[in-house]
Amino acid sequence: MASTGPLRRALQQAAAYAPWSAWAWRNTAFVTAGVPLAGVSALLVFDIVTDWRSVILLPALPLLCGPLTVLQRSRFWSLLGLNVPRVPRTRPWYTPRGAAQWLRSEATWRQCGYHLVAAPLAAGGAVLVVCSWVAGIFGTLVFSWVWALPVEDRLPGWTTRYTLVTAAGVLLLFAAPFLAAAVTRLDTSAAAALLGPNRAKELRRRVEDLAESRAGVVDAADAERRRIERDLHDGAQQRLVSLAMNLGLARATLKDLPPEARRVIDEAHREAKEAIEELNNLVRGLHPAVLDDRGLDAALSGVAARAPLPVHLKVDMERRAAPTVEAVAYFVVSEALANVAKHAHAERVDVVVRSRGDVLRVTVTDDGIGGADVAGGTGLAGLAQRVGSVDGAISISSPAGGPTIINVELPCGL
Secondary structure, eight states, X not given: OTTHHHHHHHHHHHHHTSTTSHHHHHHHHHHHHHHHHHHHHHHHHHHHHHOGGGGGGTTHHHHHHHHHHHHHHHHHHHHHOOOOOOOOOSSOTTSHHHHHXXXXXXXXHHHHHIIIIIHHHHHHHHHHHXXXXXXXXXXXXXXXXXXXXXXXGSOTTHHHHHHHHHXXXXXXXXXXXXXXXXXXXXXXXXXXXXXXXOHHHHHHHHHHHHHHHHHHHHHHHHHHHHHHHHHIIIIIHHHXXXXXXXXXXXXXXXXXXXXXXXXXXXXXXXXXXXXXHHHHHHHHHHOOHHHHHHOHHHHHHHHHHHSSSOEEEEEEESSOOOHHXXXXXXXXXXXXXXXXXXXXXXXXXXXXXXXXXXXXXXXXXXXSOOOOOGGGTSSHHHHHHHHHTTTOEEEEEOOTTOOEEEEEEEETTO
């Protein structure tokens, strides 16, 4: 039973590549259909080569490229299900500017190259495929032709000769599908490179579109964080402040309450103040208002002042960066200082922020025990993702025993 699976797969593969398979006849039909289309441009080239006076017909080739390309695309789609994208045009071809742009376009001359070189070569391969099929069928059935002849008309030793012809015919029949597949692959590769849009330009355009869309998503996320910060500050935070004030007023004025009730009020008042403090920290972590009002220097000064260990901060910026980049830099320093306080056992941290040209560099150095690992769950993975969201780069050096150095480079003009 163990050999049933491999044997079945071998039989299925042989049936798929057999001369009677749909795969073989689809490829044969595809390459054969390209012969008439290639014949037009091949005939034009033949006339120019054989008679130099036919060079006056050369300007007709760009005019033929459009209809021939449409027919070739239809052949690829109808017989292979392969969609060769059209080259986008900014102006109609029948207007003077559109015609001039069409003639200057490298896509037009790539299409001419396909119809002049690739299509005739594919047509030559198609002729070989058809000849292989015809010769294979004739050779395989050669005994049928011989048996139809009278015995006295058969050549001496015909049995041995025609046995060899039959064997050659069978080999050609089994080779024809692979030859058709090879011609099909060459033709589709040439069409994808020459008939469609330029791949390099298309990839460049897609990269630019993705960069723009990613920048829009980052800006939208930053705007959403600012909205949440504003709503928390103006809504929930003010309600908690009002609640704490009422509880404090109740504790100060209601002197005749039982001790149990006073303890409840005191505990509620303390919880309300702690909730306000936590909410303040949350709001500052989302997007501090001072970052928009006074810039990165003032915002980082507040972070350094709240740190539980000495922080030496130096900010040297020629001009302010984009708001999204400043928010990322603020997040980097805040998260790095939080990691140092939790894991590094450091006594001092140096933070340097410099702006030179279009690059904002942030360096955080601590004298802790080192050994920081992105995969260790210390927040460095999220920090790297945040930096990567604005096309930034981050490098972390943290040998065992320290020091730990985090270098971040951010593009200022996102």
